Amino acid sequence: xxxxxxxxxxxxxxxxxxxxxxxxxxxxxxxxxxxxxxxxxxxxxxxxxxxxxxxxxxxxxxxxxxxxxxxxxxxxxxxxxxxxxxxxxxxxxxxxxxxxxxxxxxxxxxxxx
Amino acid sequence: xxxxxxxxxxxxxxxxxxxxxxxxxxxxxxxxxxxxxxxxxxxxxxxxxxxxxxxxxxxxxxxxxxxxxxxxxxxxxxxxxxxxxxxxxxxxxxxxxxxxxxxxxxxxxxxxx
Numbered sequence: 001x002x003x004x005x006x007x008x009x010x011x012x013x014x015x016x017x018x019x020x021x022x023x024x025x026x027x028x029x030x031x032x033x034x035x036x037x038x039x040x041x042x043x044x045x046x047x048x049x050x051x052x053x054x055x056x057x058x059x060x061x062x063x064x065x066x067x068x069x070x071x072x073x074x075x076x077x078x079x080x081x082x083x084x085x086x087x088x089x090x091x092x093x094x095x096x097x098x099x100x101x102x103x104x105x106x107x108x109x110x111x112x113x
Numbered sequence: 114x115x116x117x118x119x120x121x122x123x124x125x126x127x128x129x130x131x132x133x134x135x136x137x138x139x140x141x142x143x144x145x146x147x148x149x150x151x152x153x154x155x156x157x158x159x160x161x162x163x164x165x166x167x168x169x170x171x172x173x174x175x176x177x178x179x180x181x182x183x184x185x186x187x188x189x190x191x192x193x194x195x196x197x198x199x200x201x202x203x204x205x206x207x208x209x210x211x212x213x214x215x216x217x218x219x220x221x222x223x224x225x226x
Contacts, residue, residue, distance in 0.1 A: 032212035034215075041219070043117070043203055043205075043218050043219045043220050044203070044215075044217040045217070046216065049212075049214050051212050090156070092215075094211065099144075099161045099169040099211065100158050100161070100169050100171065101146070101158055101215060102158065103148075103157070103158075104155050105155050106153075106155050
């Protein structure tokens with residue numbers, strides 16, 4: 001069965017520092033991968049998606065993610081954190097065989113002034 | 114264009130009651146999915162509907178049911194409510210085709226007393 005693992009339930013970075021949020025997936029076939037952000041009392045907003053067109057995917061708000069098949073990873077990065085980036089981030093996977101979307105447990109990003 | 118809209122935004126019920134949650138997808142989206150998000154966890158897939166047909170179901174008991182209407186809006190019904198059903202219920206719509214990103218509403222916060 002598919003699964004998604006997000007390493008680190010809480011990550012703290014200083015404003016202006018690199019953001020790195022980790023996601024590993026398990027899938028027997030190349031999956032569709034997504035990163036979403038959730039602000040308090042809101043739904044999830046799509047940051048970016050990987051659908052095999054390119055291994056480095058650029059998203060909104062300066063975020064990007066790199067698909068590494070050999071490591072089964074899809075880590076999310078941003079060169080310089082901003083206070084407004086503080087939120088919960090979810091990695092999700094959907095493979096080509098089902099219509100299910102499997103979400104990770106989330107990583108809460110805290111940005112320190 | 115309006116995003117995914119869900120109603121009501123908040124709901125308080127007691128154990129044993131039933132509840133109906135409603136969702137209107139983005140215009141042009143024919144697929145609607147429902148998720149349960151318990152506090153501190155990622156969304157858990159409940160159902161996906163496409164063209165009024167159930168296309169996927171997660172590991173939820175038969176107390177959970179859903180349907181999709183000709184205008185692609187959807188209802189999620191939960192019978193015999195339990196305390197553990199307290200959660201944020203998210204609706205997401207997407208365009209046809211696998212690997213399409215889910216677009217989420219802000220959810221319905223259901224509290225069971």
